[in-house]
Amino acid sequence: MPEYERKDYTDIYGAIMSFDKNKETPIHQWYPFVEGYASDFIKSIVDELNYKPECCLDIFSGSGTTNLEMQNMGIKCYSFEISPFMYELSRVKLRTDYTLNNFDNNVRKLKKLISKSPLDIENFEKFPQNRNYVEKEGLVKWHYDTEVMRGILDIKYAINLINDDLYSPLFRIALASILLKVSNMYRNGKCISYKKNFDKRQMLSRLDVHECFYERLDNVFRLDIENIEKNNINQIVNNYNNCKHGDTRELINTLDNNSIDLLITSPPYLNSRDYTDSYIDELRVLGYMDNISSEQSYRSKTIRSHVQVKWDKNNPLEIPLLIDSYNKIKEYEEEFWNNSLLDMISGYFWDMDTIFKSLYDKMKFGGSIFFNVANSAYYETEIEVDKIIAEIAENNGFKVVEIREARRMKPSSQQRKKFDYLIESVIVMKKELAS
Ligand SMILES: C[S@@+](CC[C@H](N)C(=O)[O-])C[C@H]1O[C@@H](n2cnc3c(N)ncnc32)[C@H](O)[C@@H]1O
Structure with a gap:
């Protein structure tokens, strides 16, 4: 197993990762989305590349920070989002024909x-x-x-x-x-x-x-x-029609092969939070969902990062770091507050595997990926999500350039006894040029 060291980027990313900065940035400020990153994060990535991207992708678009910022920079960007509310939010922000x-x-x-x-x-x-x-x-x-x-x-x-x-x-x-x-x-x-x-x-x-x-x-x-x-x-580029509503695990397959030279994204963290619950009032009051069955069907298409759906039984991927954490958490099975917990953990990484498998052909050789994730902890066991995803990406043909420690996050009250903080990171990867 490759040993990934984390590089300390907290000084740089600490100031530009949080959506808070977007609260006063034109258009981004139209709706405060707590789980988003700031537009400056996107700019910093484009600045550090040694090429001008032709086509970017965000597979978890949320409030649309990536696609809007790319549009502002004149870069084409596809983006995928499962929430009907977040999807409409992104599309509204991408329109340029208002007068x-x-x-x-x-x-x-x-x-x-x-x-x-x-x-x-x-x-x-x-x-x-x-x-x-x-x-x-x-x-x-x-x-x-x-x-x-x-x-x-x-x-x-x-x-x-x-x-x-x-x-x-x-x-x-x-x-x-x-x-x-x-x-x-x-x-x-x-x-x-x-x-x-x-x-x-x-x-x-x-x-x-x-x-x-x-x-x-x-x-x-x-x-x-x-x-x-x-x-x-x-305006030279408009990303409105490149923003798609649906399950990213399916939508990636609609892209042309060798078409993407930059991917920036942040999947839901493995923290058992379901965005459906955080944005339930917007979804219900504004009429995006008006019955239990539409809510359930939407939840069941989200990435397996929460336990609001009873996920199918599944064994974890054969990745030692994952198996180790999984087995330690399993020891507490009798105390679990929800019996889908282990299926959520293993399902989350299966979802990541599906995504990296499909992504490989879609990325251009030499293209870069910036993948923003956070580690989690359950029953006194840390899950090093960044390192596990790095290994999944490598198993699917990508080269991990580095893992950047971006921020230190407060763990939930139950985990605070054991962990002072949980790391949020940015995994930088490449589809290497064919030799
Ligand atoms: C961390 S947020 C992304 C935030 C985004 N970077 C921003 O700045 O607004 C993750 C998003 O993934 C979406 N999501 C979850 N499961 C999905 C799926 N299967 N397909 C597409 N999007 C999904 C969630 O609805 C959520 O909006």
Whole structure:
């Protein structure tokens, strides 16, 4: 087994990896996606290459940081994403045909429609029917106060009435970006939880929700639209049609052989978090999913990084580092909080194997891969995800150039006794030139 040393990149990557930096970057700021990386990370990679990439790929596109930044740099980029919400978010950010005039006209129309919204809007527009979504007698906690629900529905109804291919999706993303703010929830990492003392704070009115939405449109979106319109003349590449919705394990196979000379991506980490739970309100309230079976079908197509699906039984890949951690964790089987844990761990690396197998033919000789992952820990055992993936990539023909230690992450409270931190890294790989 090759011995991979990690190179310390914490000084460089510490400042540019977190999505926080995107919160004030034009267009990237339209929706704060906690699990994303910053646009500067993408720029730093292109800067260090000794060639100008012709075609890039991001196989887990999330909020679309890679494809948008590539578009800004005039580089073609394919991107794949399973979440219908994240997919729409990326596509909205990649459009370049917005104009200030049309934006302003549509906002005016929207405001007029909202001001004439029926008082009993809940009879005209759908809101999730889940038991704890809206305040009602007998509930102690709920996601949305009744007036807040009505405020959201007014906006959603108006967006649907506008029914514009370009501006309705944009307004939906603007609405998504205020959803948690007006709700009783916050994102706590793993899922969403109730804000502390939510029932004691001052309730928002229906109009407050509208104002919060208009404020976002006027102060964030409008300025960016103005700049998009100005820069549109210089736009040489548009990645909108290269952004695809679906399971990356299938979509990779649709690419031409020898077509990709740069891959930058960050898969879900092996931390048993399901993005479906973290973004469940956006998915449900905005209508991307409206029943349990669509939710289940979506979850079952995600990479096996969580236990919200009962995964099929499977044995781990024959990689000593993996087998070693797997067997140590297996010793605690009787204490497991979920009996899919081992199938998740082995399934995750099978998924990575499937991906690297398909990727090999799609990459050009000499092409580079930057793969951002994080290590995990279960039952006092660390899983060195970066080193295991490095070995999977090598087994599928790639050359691992180096593993860069990017950041040190706080482990979950159960693991803190044993581990001070878990490493997040960037695996740098190449498809070497044929000799
Ligand atoms: C860590 S995030 C990527 C973040 C991205 N780099 C950014 O800056 O926004 C991983 C993404 O992989 C997506 N994903 C999970 N399983 C997938 C699958 N089978 N096919 C495509 N995307 C998937 C998740 O929905 C999530 O958006």
